[in-house]
Amino acid sequence: MRRLKKILLVLVLLISVCGLNTYANEPAAKIETKKEFNVREFILEHISDSYVWHITKIGDHEISIPLPVIVYSQLSGWHVFMATEIMEGETKDGLFIAPEGKYKGKIVEADSLGNETRPFDISITKNVFALLFSSLLLILIVMAVARSYKKKPMESKKGFVGFMEMFIMNINDDVIKPCVGKDYKKYAPYLLTVFFFVFINNTLGLIPIFPGGANLTGNIAITFVLALITFLIVNISGSKEYWREILWPDVPLWLKAPIPLMPVIEMVGVFTKPFALMIRLFANMLAGHSIVLGLTALIFVTVKMGPVMNTSMTVLSFLFSIFIGFVEILVAYIQAYIFTMLSAVFIGLARVEPHHKKEIEDANH
Amino acid sequence: MSLLLPESGLLFWMILSFGTVVFILAKYGFPVIVKMVEDRKNYIDESLLIAKQAYEQMEKLKADGEAIVDQARREQVKILNDATKTRDLLINDAKEKAQLEGHKLIEEAKKQIMIEKEDAIRDIRRQVAELSVDIAEKVLRGKLEKKEEQMDMINRLLDEINISKS
Numbered sequence: 001m002r003r004l005k006k007i008l009l010v011l012v013l014l015i016s017v018c019g020l021n022t023y024a025n026e027p028a029a030k031i032e033t034k035k036e037f038n039v040r041e042f043i044l045e046h047i048s049d050s051y052v053w054h055i056t057k058i059g060d061h062e063i064s065i066p067l068p069v070i071v072y073s074q075l076s077g078w079h080v081f082m083a084t085e086i087m088e089g090e091t092k093d094g095l096f097i098a099p100e101g102k103y104k105g106k107i108v109e110a111d112s113l114g115n116e117t118r119p120f121d122i123s124i125t126k127n128v129f130a131l132l133f134s135s136l137l138l139i140l141i142v143m144a145v146a147r148s149y150k151k152k153p154m155e156s157k158k159g160f161v162g163f164m165e166m167f168i169m170n171i172n173d174d175v176i177k178p179c180v181g182k183d184y185k186k187y188a189p190y191l192l193t194v195f196f197f198v199f200i201n202n203t204l205g206l207i208p209i210f211p212g213g214a215n216l217t218g219n220i221a222i223t224f225v226l227a228l229i230t231f232l233i234v235n236i237s238g239s240k241e242y243w244r245e246i247l248w249p250d251v252p253l254w255l256k257a258p259i260p261l262m263p264v265i266e267m268v269g270v271f272t273k274p275f276a277l278m279i280r281l282f283a284n285m286l287a288g289h290s291i292v293l294g295l296t297a298l299i300f301v302t303v304k305m306g307p308v309m310n311t312s313m314t315v316l317s318f319l320f321s322i323f324i325g326f327v328e329i330l331v332a333y334i335q336a337y338i339f340t341m342l343s344a345v346f347i348g349l350a351r352v353e354p355h356h357k358k359e360i361e362d363a364n365h
Numbered sequence: 366m367s368l369l370l371p372e373s374g375l376l377f378w379m380i381l382s383f384g385t386v387v388f389i390l391a392k393y394g395f396p397v398i399v400k401m402v403e404d405r406k407n408y409i410d411e412s413l414l415i416a417k418q419a420y421e422q423m424e425k426l427k428a429d430g431e432a433i434v435d436q437a438r439r440e441q442v443k444i445l446n447d448a449t450k451t452r453d454l455l456i457n458d459a460k461e462k463a464q465l466e467g468h469k470l471i472e473e474a475k476k477q478i479m480i481e482k483e484d485a486i487r488d489i490r491r492q493v494a495e496l497s498v499d500i501a502e503k504v505l506r507g508k509l510e511k512k513e514e515q516m517d518m519i520n521r522l523l524d525e526i527n528i529s530k531s
Contacts, residue, residue: 049372104367121374128378135382142394149401154408165402172399188399189391197386221371225379229387286368 037300043293047215047286049127050105051083051097055210065210067129071095073109073119083123095119130204130214131222138200171195171340179344180351187347190233194226195340202285202332206325217335218285220278227278230343235270238350245352246270273346277339284335288328295321 053065066084073079079093086092086107089099098108098116107123108116124132145164148157157165175195176188201222204212216222246266248256255262295317302313509515 044368048368049375121372122377123374124378125374127375131375131378131382135386138386139389139394142390142398146394146397149398153401154405156405165398168395168398169402172395189395190387192395192399193387193390196390197383219372219375220369221375222379224371225376225383229383 037297037303039294039297039301042297042300043290046293047218047289048105049125049219051107051123051125052087053126053129053210067124067126069095069107069121069123071107071119071121071123075109075111079119127214127216127219127222130201130211130216133211134201134204134216135197137204138196141200142196168192171337175337175341176344179341180348183351184344187233187237187344190229191340191344191347194230194343195336198226198281198339199332199336202336203329205285205289206328206332215285215289217281218287218289220282223278223282226281226339227274230277230346231271231274234274234343234346234350237347239352241352241354242350273342277342281335281339284331288324288331291324292321292328295324 051069052067055063055065057063064084066082069079069081069083069086071079073095076093079095081092086095086097090096094109095107096109098104098106101116103116103118106118107121108118111117141164145161145168148161156162171192172188176191177184180187180191198217201216205215205217207213246269247263249262249266251262298317299310299314302310305313505518509518
C-alpha cells in the first residue's frame, strides 16, 4: 500500500513538472504546428453547448450528427436550416458562427454597422437535443410504470417496475414526506419529477456515447430553471408565519426598527437559497465532467514525452477514470437527492406554522 | 465567462420541455404510481388484519371446542363415578338386606326350632308324665292292694294337701 502511494506520488510530481514544461513551450509550439493540443479548449468544447453533436473524427473526416438551427433575426426574420451548412466558417443568410469575441461559437449576424449581434436563437443544439431526448425518455419510463399499475393494480411488481417503485417510494417516503411535512402530497409530484429529471440527466451525462454525454445538468440554464421553479413554489406556498419571520423576525427591536437590518438579511436569504441550489448542481456536474475530460486529456498531453511516459500515463488515466466514473455515478444520485431534499426542506420551511404563538403574544403585551 | 450565463435558447427549451415533463408526470405519472402503491399497501395491511382476525376467531373456536370436549370428558368421568357409587351402594344395600333377611330367617328358624323343641320337650314331658303316671298307677296298684294301705295313703295325701294349704 505504501509503495503504491509512493509510486503514485512520483507519477503525480512527474505529471506536474511535465505539465509546466508544456506550458512553457506552448507559444513556441503553437507557431510551429497549428494543431497543438489544448487541454483548456478540449475540456471547454466538451462541456459547453454546440450546434452539432460531434461524435468522433476519423482521419480528417468529422463524424457528427447534424442538428437544426432555428433562429429569429430582427433583420431578416426566421431561419431554419441544418447546422452543417455553416459549420466550416460559412455564412448563410448573413448568419455565421462567431470565430471569437463575446459570442464565440454562437450564431451571430452582422448588422448594418458591421457589429456582431445575436439573433433570437432557439436552435436544437446538443444540449437541447439531449434535453428533449431525456425528457421524452423520462416521460416514457414513468408512464410505462404508471400504466403497469393501472393494468394490474393489486399485484406486487417485479423487475424494472419493481425497481422504479422502490426508487419512487424511497424518495416519496424518506425525502419528501419528512422534509415537507404536512400536506406533502401537494408537492410530491413536482419534487419527484425534479428528482427523476435531474437524476436521468446526470446519468445520461455520464454515458459517453451518442444520446448521452451532454453536460446538461452542468449547464446553468437548466439548473436556473429548476431553481426558479422551486423558488416560485416556495414563496407562493409560503405561510403568513413565513413572511412574518422574514419581515418582522423575533429579534431585539433595534435590529429591525429604524434600519431593517434583519429583514434585509432574511430577504437576501430568500434568494440565496435557490441560488445555492442552482450553483450546487451546476458546479458539481460541471466539475465531474471536467475531471473525466482532464484525465482523458492526460493521455494526449503526454504523447510528446515518449512512449514510456505516455503508456504509464494512459494506464494511470484509465484507472483514475474508472474511479471517477464510480464517484460520478454516486454524485449523479447524490446531487439529484440533495436538490430534491433541499427543495422539499425549503417548501417545508415556508409552510411553518406559528409554533410559539404564546411567546409572541407575551412579548407584545 | 459564457459558462455562467444562461443561454436564452436553452432556457426557452428547458422551460418548454421541463414544463411538459412536470405537467405530464405530475398529473398522470407519479400521483398514479404513489396512489396505487399506497392503495396496495393499505389493501395488504387490511388483508393481514382480516387474516389475523380470522386466525384469532379460529383459535377461539378451537379453544371453545377443546373446552367442550374437556367438559364432556369431565362429565363422563363424573357420570362413571356416580354409576360406580350407585352400583356399590346398591350392592351394599342388597347385601345388607340379604343379611338382614338372612338374620330374620335364621331368627325365625331358631324360633321355630325353639317352639318345636319346646313342643317336643312338652311332648316328651307329657309322655314321661303319662308314663310315670302309668308307672305310678301300676306301682300304686301294686302297693295299694290292701285297704289300710289305701287309707294310709289317702290320709297322707290329705295331710300333704293340708300342709300345703296352710
